[in-house]
Amino acid sequence: MPTVSSDLLDGVRAAGPLQLGIAPFGLVAGVAAVEQGLSVAHALGFSSLVFAGASQLAMIELLGADAPLAIVVGTAVVINLRTMMYSASIAPYFRDLTARSKALASYLLTDQAYAVSIARYGRDGETDRFAYYVGAGASLWLVWQVTTVAGALLGSGLPPEWGFDFAAPLVFLALLVPTLKDRASGASCLVGGLVATGVVVAGVPFHLDIIVAAVVGVLAGLGVESLGGDA
Amino acid sequence: MPTGYDSATVWLVIALAGVLTFAIRGSFIYLFGRIDDVPPAAESALEYVPAAVFAALVFPALLAPSGDLAVSVGNDKLVAGALAALAAWYTERVLVTILVGMGALWVLRFVV
Numbered sequence: 001m002p003t004v005s006s007d008l009l010d011g012v013r014a015a016g017p018l019q020l021g022i023a024p025f026g027l028v029a030g031v032a033a034v035e036q037g038l039s040v041a042h043a044l045g046f047s048s049l050v051f052a053g054a055s056q057l058a059m060i061e062l063l064g065a066d067a068p069l070a071i072v073v074g075t076a077v078v079i080n081l082r083t084m085m086y087s088a089s090i091a092p093y094f095r096d097l098t099a100r101s102k103a104l105a106s107y108l109l110t111d112q113a114y115a116v117s118i119a120r121y122g123r124d125g126e127t128d129r130f131a132y133y134v135g136a137g138a139s140l141w142l143v144w145q146v147t148t149v150a151g152a153l154l155g156s157g158l159p160p161e162w163g164f165d166f167a168a169p170l171v172f173l174a175l176l177v178p179t180l181k182d183r184a185s186g187a188s189c190l191v192g193g194l195v196a197t198g199v200v201v202a203g204v205p206f207h208l209d210i211i212v213a214a215v216v217g218v219l220a221g222l223g224v225e226s227l228g229g230d231a
Numbered sequence: 232m233p234t235g236y237d238s239a240t241v242w243l244v245i246a247l248a249g250v251l252t253f254a255i256r257g258s259f260i261y262l263f264g265r266i267d268d269v270p271p272a273a274e275s276a277l278e279y280v281p282a283a284v285f286a287a288l289v290f291p292a293l294l295a296p297s298g299d300l301a302v303s304v305g306n307d308k309l310v311a312g313a314l315a316a317l318a319a320w321y322t323e324r325v326l327v328t329i330l331v332g333m334g335a336l337w338v339l340r341f342v343v
Contacts, residue, residue: 217283
């Protein structure tokens with residue numbers, strides 16, 4: 001008979017290897033915040049209240065460029081839309097939870113916590129699913145908070161010619177590559193990336209690049225899918 | 232480039248983004264039972280969001296790092312980014328991708 005604590009620890013262990021990716025990502029998010037003139041408290045605020053790395057980094061860069069606030073927040077929403085897909089996919093496993101547990105599950109819903117948990121749920125029906133999920137999600141959360149603060153404390157001492165701002169697109173690159181599963185997602189990537197570049201180079205105001213690229217990129221993916229490019 | 236926004240405005244952005252992100256994450260976890268299935272059109276659209284969004288965050292930083300198109304071997308971020316992309320493709324590891332990309336950038340800047 002599985003106990004709550006053993007499933008929780010299993011979740012912590014399953015998230016372990018992913019911490020190797022979270023830790024440098026967190027450091028980058030902390031460094032970026034300080035480089036754009038934000039405080040250590042802001043960095044921790046982003047990590048604890050938003051707790052979504054890619055959107056945090058994008059918002060920090062947009063704030064540094066003094067983009068309109070609606071664009072800053074709108075871009076974060078677009079970047080985090082993918083978690084709606086995770087929410088839909090994992091919801092059946094959480095249907096009997098209390099409202100408070102559902103709130104905790106929602107707060108902890110990251111790419112990594114989702115990936116680790118959904119893999120386990122598919123294999124093993126005996127697991128205390130919520131405990132396992134919280135073990136993975138909360139341990140990822142802890143590493144994220146600690147590494148962003150460490151990055152923010154470190155950040156102000158880094159020489160600009162070392163180009164640590166380049167670490168942010170490298171993190172996005174590491175997230176991008178695994179999403180390229182077929183021709184349709186490849187089309188979304190290529191079209192989204194080129195449209196974003198075009199918007200930046202053309203000097204379109206208000207930093208609309210991510211939002212416009214997301215819309216056009218998704219349409220490109222759907223277009224290729226409807227042509228049967230998946231096969 | 233330090234932000235021109237004051238501290239209180241940054242906190243407002245953090246709070247707004249926090250609430251909206253939580254709402255997106257909670258959407259189906261709360262709705263499930265009332266809406267048993269995600270509309271198929273929404274599901275396939277959401278499937279392409281990560282590739283489009285992450286590409287939009289990567290491409291301009293490599294192809295136009297200072298705002299102008301710079302597709303040449305003289306663009307150290309493009310060359311370093313291409314090497315990092317290979318690392319990402321073969322290892323699928325965030326840490327390796329960062330190390331290869333930053334290492335290549337430093338070699339191009341300080342050694343070559």
